[in-house]
Amino acid sequence: MKPAILVTRKLPDAVEARLRRDYDARLNPGDILYSGDEIIERAKDVDAILPCHTEKFSAEVIARLPGRVRAIANFSVGYDHVDLQAAKARGIIVTNTPEVLSDATAELTLMLMLGAARRAGEGERLVRTGAWKDWSPGFMVGTQVTGKRLGILGFGRVGQVVARRARGFDMEIHYHDLRRMAPEREEGATYHPTPEELMPHCDFLTLHCVSSPETFRLLNAGRIALLPDGAIVVNASRGAVVDDDALIAALKSGKLTAAGLDVYQNEPDIHPEYRRLPNVFLMPHIGSATKETREAMGFRALDNLDAIFSGREPRDRVV
Ligand code: DGY
Numbered sequence: 613m614k615p616a617i618l619v620t621r622k623l624p625d626a627v628e629a630r631l632r633r634d635y636d637a638r639l640n641p642g643d644i645l646y647s648g649d650e651i652i653e654r655a656k657d658v659d660a661i662l663p664c665h666t667e668k669f670s671a672e673v674i675a676r677l678p679g680r681v682r683a684i685a686n687f688s689v690g691y692d693h694v695d696l697q698a699a700k701a702r703g704i705i706v707t708n709t710p711e712v713l714s715d716a717t718a719e720l721t722l723m724l725m726l727g728a729a730r731r732a733g734e735g736e737r738l739v740r741t742g743a744w745k746d747w748s749p750g751f752m753v754g755t756q757v758t759g760k761r762l763g764i765l766g767f768g769r770v771g772q773v774v775a776r777r778a779r780g781f782d783m784e785i786h787y788h789d790l791r792r793m794a795p796e797r798e799e800g801a802t803y804h805p806t807p808e809e810l811m812p813h814c815d816f817l818t819l820h821c822v823s824s825p826e827t828f829r830l831l832n833a834g835r836i837a838l839l840p841d842g843a844i845v846v847n848a849s850r851g852a853v854v855d856d857d858a859l860i861a862a863l864k865s866g867k868l869t870a871a872g873l874d875v876y877q878n879e880p881d882i883h884p885e886y887r888r889l890p891n892v893f894l895m896p897h898i899g900s901a902t903k904e905t906r907e908a909m910g911f912r913a914l915d916n917l918d919a920i921f922s923g924r925e926p927r928d929r930v931v
Pocket of ligand 1: 664665688689690691713900
C-alpha cells in the first residue's frame with residue numbers, strides 16, 4: 613500500500629503528478645488555507661504531511677496529530693512554523709527544502725535593494741495613477757547601488773548567493789554569521805564577529821538569518837542606530853528578525869533612507885504603518901516564487917518523503 617500524504621496547499625502540477633504516482637496523495641485542489649483543527653482532522657489516516665510555512669504546527673497542534681503521522685516534510689526552507697521540540701518529543705521527522713531556493717531568493721533580494729534604492733514603488737505608482745507630470749534633475753532621485761558596501765547578516769546559502777550577485781554591482785561585501793566562513797565561501801567578503809561590528813559598514817543591510825528565539829527582533833533600535841545615516845535595509849528572510857516599530861521609526865526620522873521588505877511579522881496582516889510609508893518597497897513574500905524554484909522545492913520535499921518511506925535518512929532532516 614502506498615503511504616498516504618496530506619498535502620496542505622496546491623502544489624505545481626509536475627509535483628502533484630509525482631505525488632499521485634508514488635503516494636496516496638490527499639491534495640488540496642482549491643488551495644484552501646487549513647486551520648490547525650482542520651489539519652488534525654485531515655491527518656487522521658495519513659502517514660505524513662507536506663505543508664508550507666502557512667500552516668502552523670504549534671506544540672498544541674503537534675500533540676494532537678494522530679499517531680500514524682511519521683513526518684512533516686515541509687515545502688519551505690524555513691521551519692519556524694513548526695515547533696521542533698514538540699515534533700522531536702513525538703518522534704515526528706521534520707524536513708525542509710534548502711539550496712533549491714537560494715537563487716530565486718537572492719534575485720528577489722537584489723530586486724528589493726534596487727527597488728528601495730531607486731524608489732521603484734513610488735515610480736510605479738506615479739506612472740500607473742497618471743500622477744507623473746514632468747521630468748526635472750531633482751525628480752525621483754534615489755540612491756546609487758553600484759560600488760556601495762553591502763552588509764549581510766546571516767551568511768548561509770542565500771546570503772552567499774546574494775554576495776555573488778551583488779559583486780556584479782561592484783559592491784563591497786561585509787558579513788556576520790555565528791562563525792567565520794572558509795575563504796572560498798567568503799570570496800573576499802569581510803567578516804565581522806558581531807552584528808554590532810557589522811552595522812557601521814553597511815550602506816545596505818540585508819538579513820538572511822534563520823528565524824529563531826535567538827534572532828527574534830535581531831534588527832532592533834540599538835542596532836539600527838549603529839548603521840550609517842541614510843542606510844537601506846532589506847529583508848527577505850522572516851519578519852520576526854526585525855523590530856517593526858524600530859524600523860518604522862528609523863524610516864520616518866530619516867535615519868534610514870529606505871527599506872525593501874518581502875516578509876513581515878504576522879503576514880499578511882502586516883504592521884499598517886508600512887503601507888503608509890513611501891520609502892518602503894513592499895513585496896508579498898515571493899522570494900522563492902519562480903516556476904523553476906517552486907517545482908524544485910516540491911521535488912526536494914518528495915525526495916525527503918521517498919527517503920523516509922524507504923527507510924533511508926532524509927537528506928534535509930531538521931529533527
Ligand atoms: C521558505 O521556503 O521558507 C519561503 O519563505 C517560502 O515558504
